[in-house]
Structures are given as structure tokens and as C-alpha cells.
Amino acid sequence: MIYKVISKPEFRAFVDALVRANTSYGPRQVDTDHNGEPIYQFMPVASADEIAFDYTVTTSSAKHLLMPFREELSKFSFKDKNWDQEVEYDAPPIVLFGLRPCDINAINILDEVMLKGPYPSPYYLARRKNTFIIGMDHLPLPDCFCRSMNKHTTDHGFNVFASDIGENYFLSINSSKAFNFLKEFETSDPTYEDDCKLIERRKLIKQSFKTNVEVTGLPMFLDLEFDSPIWEKWGDKCLNCGTCAMVCPTCYCYNMEEHLATDLESSSREKRLYSCNLIDFAEVTGGHNFRPKNGDRLKYRYYHHYRGFAVNDNQQICVGCNRCGRACLAGINPKDVINDLRLEKESCVTCVLPSPEKS
Amino acid sequence: MVTDHGYKCRITNIVPLSEHEKLFQLRIVDPHERALFTFRPGQFLMLDVPGYGEAPISISSATSNREFIELCIRKAGHVTSALFEAKQGAFIAVRGPFGTSFPMEAMQDSDVLLIAGGLGIAPLRAPLFWINDHRDHYRNVSFLYGAKEPSQMLFTYQFEEWKTVSHIDLHTIVEKPSDEWTGRTGMITSLFDDITIDPKNTWAIVCGPPVMFKFVCTHLDKLGIPMNRMFVSLERRMHCGMGKCCRCMVGSTFTCLDGPVFDYWSVMNLKEAI
Numbered sequence: 075m076i077y078k079v080i081s082k083p084e085f086r087a088f089v090d091a092l093v094r095a096n097t098s099y100g101p102r103q104v105d106t107d108h109n110g111e112p113i114y115q116f117m118p119v120a121s122a123d124e125i126a127f128d129y130t131v132t133t134s135s136a137k138h139l140l141m142p143f144r145e146e147l148s149k150f151s152f153k154d155k156n157w158d159q160e161v162e163y164d165a166p167p168i169v170l171f172g173l174r175p176c177d178i179n180a181i182n183i184l185d186e187v188m189l190k191g192p193y194p195s196p197y198y199l200a201r202r203k204n205t206f207i208i209g210m211d212h213l214p215l216p217d218c219f220c221r222s223m224n225k226h227t228t229d230h231g232f233n234v235f236a237s238d239i240g241e242n243y244f245l246s247i248n249s250s251k252a253f254n255f256l257k258e259f260e261t262s263d264p265t266y267e268d269d270c271k272l273i274e275r276r277k278l279i280k281q282s283f284k285t286n287v288e289v290t291g292l293p294m295f296l297d298l299e300f301d302s303p304i305w306e307k308w309g310d311k312c313l314n315c316g317t318c319a320m321v322c323p324t325c326y327c328y329n330m331e332e333h334l335a336t337d338l339e340s341s342s343r344e345k346r347l348y349s350c351n352l353i354d355f356a357e358v359t360g361g362h363n364f365r366p367k368n369g370d371r372l373k374y375r376y377y378h379h380y381r382g383f384a385v386n387d388n389q390q391i392c393v394g395c396n397r398c399g400r401a402c403l404a405g406i407n408p409k410d411v412i413n414d415l416r417l418e419k420e421s422c423v424t425c426v427l428p429s430p431e432k433s
Numbered sequence: 434m435v436t437d438h439g440y441k442c443r444i445t446n447i448v449p450l451s452e453h454e455k456l457f458q459l460r461i462v463d464p465h466e467r468a469l470f471t472f473r474p475g476q477f478l479m480l481d482v483p484g485y486g487e488a489p490i491s492i493s494s495a496t497s498n499r500e501f502i503e504l505c506i507r508k509a510g511h512v513t514s515a516l517f518e519a520k521q522g523a524f525i526a527v528r529g530p531f532g533t534s535f536p537m538e539a540m541q542d543s544d545v546l547l548i549a550g551g552l553g554i555a556p557l558r559a560p561l562f563w564i565n566d567h568r569d570h571y572r573n574v575s576f577l578y579g580a581k582e583p584s585q586m587l588f589t590y591q592f593e594e595w596k597t598v599s600h601i602d603l604h605t606i607v608e609k610p611s612d613e614w615t616g617r618t619g620m621i622t623s624l625f626d627d628i629t630i631d632p633k634n635t636w637a638i639v640c641g642p643p644v645m646f647k648f649v650c651t652h653l654d655k656l657g658i659p660m661n662r663m664f665v666s667l668e669r670r671m672h673c674g675m676g677k678c679c680r681c682m683v684g685s686t687f688t689c690l691d692g693p694v695f696d697y698w699s700v701m702n703l704k705e706a707i
Contacts, residue, residue, distance in 0.1 A: 148438075157524060159441075191675075191690075193436050195675075196436055326679070332485055332486040343486070356680065358668060360509050364683075374682070381685055
């Protein structure tokens with residue numbers, strides 16, 4: 075890692091040059107909500123002027139730029155009672171600007187899942203290798219809990235990371251490509267004062283978190299509380315719409331679809347991002363559903379996010395961005411569900427009789 | 434190869450087994466791919482019918498058969514219904530093999546108890562063939578097979594061969610007997626009365642509908658067979674076979690990567706497995 079300091083106008087010029095020359099995506103205001111607050115999304119940008127540098131959070135994550143909601147995996151062409159399969163890894167280089175540390179950590183988790191293990195995904199690899207990421211730090215929203223998940227800082231998964239230290243940005247440069255780009259712009263080595271400002275900035279961010287979710291020992295809790303009534307309670311609220319998975323930066327479950335062309339000469343195989351809250355997620359042919367109840371499915375989403383699966387070394391995959399909580403139409407959010415789960419357990423403690431010598 | 438393309442296969446033979454089940458014999462078209470393709474008993478394939486999609490199917494053939502792959506398939510969903518329309522000579526594809534397998538080597542010098550319910554006989558054919566290929570390595574081999582009705586019994590034409598050539602002690606039972614049925618009637622667990630089990634020296638393989646596992650494994654546990662010597666083959670929805678689509682997750686693990694073959698001890702530790 076190489077550290078540099080760059081003035082804000084110069085950084086803007088650097089970003090502008092980069093997005094003008096490449097297919098780029100960055101945060102843009104797309105609408106306002108019912109309270110008049112701006113709604114941001116990662117959208118195509120053609121110049122620095124289109125980017126909302128001071129954005130708070132995007133409604134959806136940047137996941138769909140690496141894992142499109144609909145992705146063609148292969149094509150079949152039919153001829154003379156035979157067929158040919160054609161696979162393309164079509165991934166033009168893109169620049170992804172303005173990702174927050176939690177979003178970068180989410181991509182690191184997706185890297186873990188998609189690129190490690192016995193079957194790395196060539197589709198994901200093609201996109202990931204061709205993605206240039208510029209990260210930026212920010213002050214958290216009141217309901218962010220990335221600090222609880224230890225995902226509020228990041229030291230890898232980006233090409234350049236910019237920390238706001240007042241009049242300048244403190245740059246962490248993590249790739250030779252980024253270093254070469256920056257050669258054309260005026261940067262300087264950080265002074266002791268810059269280092270102090272960075273530490274102060276980090277402290278400020280850390281102290282600004284208002285939401286804390288206690289996740290210590292949660293994997294064991296989830297096992298112990300597998301049959302807890304709270305799953306049914308929250309499950310009854312769930313609308314099975316899958317919105318949480320669509321906005322989540324680390325949900326990667328998918329469905330496969332086959333589309334036969336009307337001329338019957340070709341078909342395409344598509345992968346579609348899916349959600350474990352959708353009713354038929356675990357339904358097998360013949361109609362048997364291994365998770366027929368809302369509560370069962372909701373529990374599995376929490377299981378996957380806070381207990382982790384063997385495929386990603388049992389690490390928790392939630393980054394604490396609370397996009398799912400904000401987007402949920404039924405008001406279900408991780409903080410309340412996890413607190414509820416813990417209270418379940420604490421209420422058991424109150425049932426324990428005091429020891430004889432104390433009574 | 435297994436992540437995007439499949440091995441193109443020609444359907445070389447189709448054997449009707451019952452009203453809803455057929456045995457498809459496939460041959461990988463490319464000789465190099467055919468030579469590369471190996472599997473272990475208990476593993477499965479993603480069967481690919483272009484234009485329709487993929488479905489996970491257990492391999493039913495012998496590991497020693499390097500020329501053909503046999504798949505016992507029930508006409509149940511979109512993909513299998515399309516396959517049932519296919520004729521001999523048609524081209525389909527397979528991806529794999531995927532998943533874990535039965536520990537056939539560890540079972541050597543012991544008794545083996547195979548228990549199948551309904552279509553559960555399909556994944557058990559591979560270990561049966563394996564035992565036949567290495568019969569001297571195993572002691573007593575018993576095979577308990579239950580079906581709903583006599584007409585739904587699969588591979589009946591091979592029963593005699595298994596008994597006489599492979600020296601397998603075969604016991605069958607049906608829930609609803611027909612007029613011609615002269616064998617046992619009842620639940621599969623009542624077949625345990627017909628065999629003698631040396632629990633300290635027996636390995637068990639169980640495969641069948643989800644409802645069957647608990648009954649059978651609990652019974653085997655009572656008989657004293659250690660949980661780590663009982664193996665089950667679980668069925669779940671699968672779209673990839675590679676631990677990526679998450680559709681087959683059970684407890685905190687994936688049926689496609691850490692299964693479909695699990696020992697019963699692991700299953701007991703997996704929430705919602707059976």
C-alpha cells in the first residue's frame with residue numbers, strides 16, 4: 075500500500091479524467107423520498123459533475139455491477155437434431171466510484187464465496203478482474219451498524235481509497251494501475267499532520283455510530299435458538315417479497331431460467347438473483363418444500379448472514395449497512411431481530427433460581 | 434468444464450422401469466472427455482437438457498463402467514418431463530460429478546446394510562455395483578428395499594442377479610400389495626426382523642424419501658450401529674452443484690458440496706436436515 079495526499083480539486087480532476095475515459099458507475103441522486111431526503115443509486119456517470127460526492131448511502135448496493143440481477147450464462151443453438159453451447163465472459167472494464175468501506179468489504183466477501191473453494195466462478199472472475207474501485211469513507215447514518223460487524227474500515231478490495239481529512243483526501247493506493255493513473259496528478263507524501271488528521275477522522279467515524287448490534291457469540295445463539303418462537307413472530311410479518319436480498323450487498327443466491335427463442339433455433343440460460351425469503355426457494359420437484367413457513371425462510375436468511383456457511387469459512391457475511399432494514403416493507407431489520415433473539419435467551423436467565431446459599 | 438459447459442452425451446438406450454421411471458444410458462460423445470470422466474458411488478450429476486434446463490440426478494451406474502453413464506429418472510418436473518420425450522440417439526449434456534460419496538473402502542471387511550425406499554434405489558445401485566466388483570472385500574451384504582406398490586419396484590429384473598451372482602441378501606416389502614404380490618407387506622422397518630445385524634461390524638447406507646430417514650436411522654441407532662457408520666443421501670433443490678446458488682443449503686452447509694452423502698452423526702448436527 076502506498077499513501078499519498080491529494081487536494082480535493084485535484085482528486086475531482088483525477089476522478090473526472092477516469093470516468094470520462096471509461097465506462098463508470100458512481101452515486102447519483104435519482105429521486106427524493108416522502109420526507110424530501112435524496113435517494114441515491116449507483117448509476118452510469120460520464121463526468122465528475124454527475125457524481126454526488128457527498129452522498130449518504132445508496133438504496134441498492136453496488137453488487138449488481140459485479141453480479142447482475144439477470145446474467146446470461148450460456149447460449150444454445152439447435153440444428154439438425156443436435157445443439158452447440160456457447161459461453162461468453164463478456165465483461166468490459168468498468169470504474170466503480172464512491173464505494174463505502176462496508177460496500178468494499180461486501181465485495182471482499184463475494185470474492186471469498188465466488189472465487190475460492192472447489193469451483194471458482196469464471197463469470198464473476200471476469201467482471202471482478204475488470205473492475206477498478208475507488209472507495210471513500212463517510213460518516214455513518216443513524217441506523218448503520220457496520221462497526222458492530224467490524225466492517226467500517228477496509229484495507230483491501232479497492233484500487234484507491236480516499237479518506238476526507240479536511241481540505242485534502244488521504245489516499246491509500248492499492249494497485250499499480252491506480253498508482254500509474256495518479257502519476258499524472260499532483261499528490262504529495264503524507265506529513266505527520268496528515269497522519270494525525272487521518273487518525274482523528276477515523277476516531278470521528280468510529281464515535282459517530284449510533285446503532286450497535288451485539289453479534290458476539292451469535293453463531294452459537296442461532297444454533298441454540300433454532301426453534302425459538304421469535305422466528306415465527308418475525309416470519310408472520312415477512313411478505314416474502316425478497317426486497318432485502320435485492321438491496322443487500324452480499325446476498326448471492328440465485329435461480330436458473332431457460333429461455334427458448336420463438337423460432338426454436340436457440341435458447342439462453344440465465345442466472346437470476348433470488349432470495350431465500352421467496353416461497354419456493356427450497357421447494358423440490360414434486361412439490362415438497364423443505365422450508366414451507368415464512369419463519370423458516372426468514373431464519374435461514376439470518377442463519378446465512380450471521381452464522382455463515384462452510385463455503386465461506388463460516389464467517390458472518392452481513393456488513394451492517396442496514397439496507398435490508400431500510401427497504402423492508404414490513405419493518406423487519408437485523409437490529410430488532412437479533413436483539414429479540416438475545417432477549418429470548420436473557421429471559422431464560424431470569425428463570426434460573428438463585429442458589430440456596432444466596433436465598 | 435463443470436462450471437459452465439457440460440459433457441455432451443448421446444442417449445444410447447432407454448429402459449422403461451415403471452409408469453413414471455426410466456433408466457437412461459448415456460455415452461459421452463468426445464472420447465477424451467469420456468476418458469476423463471470418473472465418479473464415486475453416491476455422487477450426482479447436473480443433467481442438462483438444452484432448451485429446458487438442468488436437474489440434479491444421482492448416478493446409478495457402476496464406477497467400473499467407463500463407457501456409459503446410467504441415470505434412473507422419475508418424470509417429475511420440467512426437465513425430466515422433457516427428457517422423457519427424448520428418443521434414443523438424442524443429445525443432452527451432463528455436468529459433474531458433484532458432491533460426496535459413500536466410503537466404500539472404509540466399509541471393507543465389514544457387513545454392509547443397504548436400505549432403499551422408492552426411488553432411493555437409484556443412488557444405491559452404484560455402491561451395489563461397487564460391492565459386486567469387489568465382492569471378496571465385504572462380508573455379509575443385505576439389501577432392504579421398500580416401495581409403495583409392487584408396480585413401483587424398480588430394477589426387479591436385476592434382483593436374481595444380485596442374489597445369486599453378487600451374493601446379496603435381498604429383502605423387499607410393499608405398503609400396498611397387489612393381488613399377485615406374495616412378499617412382505619408393511620413399512621420398511623419391519624424388514625429388520627428378517628435379518629441378523631452385528632452392530633459393531635456393520636455399515637449402513639440409507640436412501641429414500643425425506644420421511645424415511647428418521648424412522649430408519651433411529652431404528653438402526655437402537656440396534657447399536659454407530660452414527661458415524663450410517664450414511665444417508667439427502668435430496669435438496671440444486672441449481673449449480675457448486676455451492677454458489679445456495680438453494681440446497683441445509684443447516685449451515687451445502688448438500689451439493691458437503692453432501693449429498695452425509696453420515697448420520699453429521700445429519701444429527703445439521704438443523705433441518707431430516
